[in-house]
Amino acid sequence: MPELEHVFAPTLPIPDFLVGEVQSKLAYVDENIRQAQVTPAGDRITLYLYRPADQPAITELEEKTQRVVLSMVKGAFKPKVQVLEDHLDRLVPYSSDPHSELLARGEISPEAQGIYTLGPLLSRLILYFESLFLELADTFGAEPYRFPTLIPARYLERVNYFQAFPHSLSFVTHLRADLDAIDHFSQHAACEPDGSLNTPPDSFAPLQTLLSPAVCYHLYFSLADRPLPTGKVTATAVGNCFRYEAINLTSLERMWNFTMREVIFVGPKDFVLDNREAARLHMSRVFAEIGLAYRVESANDPFFIGEFRKQAAFQSAFQLKFEIRARLPFKESSLAVGSYNYHQDFFGRRLNITVPDGTPAHTGCVAFGLERMAYAFLSQYGFDPQGWPAAIREACL
């Protein structure tokens, strides 16, 4: 009998530190999965489906899911979580989910899954947080940059992005420079009920370009294949970033298209690490002033299943990434609103960027998700400006 919901046990029990990671990756198992849940104990998986599936389809779904579980769980080691700051218990006045209120006020208008237009309140909050991040950039004398939204495929290939994050890529193309193809498109293009264009795939040019998944990559590519002129670079930029997250794209917590402000350091190891730490200390004071409830803890990037075990282990062992996790009181959970990152000399080696002694440059960045900052703030302080910290109230009203 066809099923709309399928419950089964994973081949290997999923340890508690991997439950969230595995659950998020199940979004990519099959397009018929509407929602995937792993029990907190890691002993049961439930797949909720869009369309009823017969037994062969269920068997295939389960087999693909077990592949994900095996790949991520077998041989996984528990990361040692290092907490640098813990202010999660800071008193905040609000505890409701802001999503429905944002919708009701017209502050978010969903255009498609993970794509939102933001209204005046969110935009003012983002401008305010941007001013704080620009002050941080100024303390380092960071030079301003503007980076494109598009990024060539060959750039991402050079830094191994296709292996590490294939699931989140967003591709860009255009109609071939061919009169027949363009004429045909202009006369026949229409959207199917699911929103997809009815255009034949061969109308489009080969995929050579993607939407950029990160801000700092553009700086590294601009510095590639030559020595750093002054031995070190400090830059800042804000940019659109794109990470497709399938059914995980819910509310402002996870957007396909979001913006990040970054402060980026390129140079010798100590230069990068010292500045990363100085940035953290600066932001610790800023977050105290605006009353944000958060903690800073070690983390890893959301590598895809084949690379997850290796790369997450490496990142965790060397403490390369620390996330700023803001409290979401309405779900007694937290959300990464920023991160302090150190890439060692990965980009220096891959892109042949050298410091004056001829060795590969080290890189690091501090990054803030602007929509998530505003969302976390409203989750903690709500919509009544009287309850907001004075600085934010004055800046946003």
Added chain:
Amino acid sequence: MDTDETSSLSQQVQALLVDALGVPAEQVTPSLAFGDLPQWDSMGHMEVMILLEARFGVEINAETITALTSGPAIYAYLQENGHA
């Protein structure tokens, strides 16, 4: 210490690095360390760790990942843990 055993272990370490990093044996010098070859980057390092686990039963954890970053360090670790 038995000279043959020492030689054997050092040969095993060299063979492990050759296989994990995918480089010719002549590039794996006795003092080779993480970062000395383009192949021994973060991803290469984890290939080294996975092969250490498979061939010698070395547990992959934060301590071993950060400590076993050179041929001599791997050799010393294996020797201390009864592989020589």
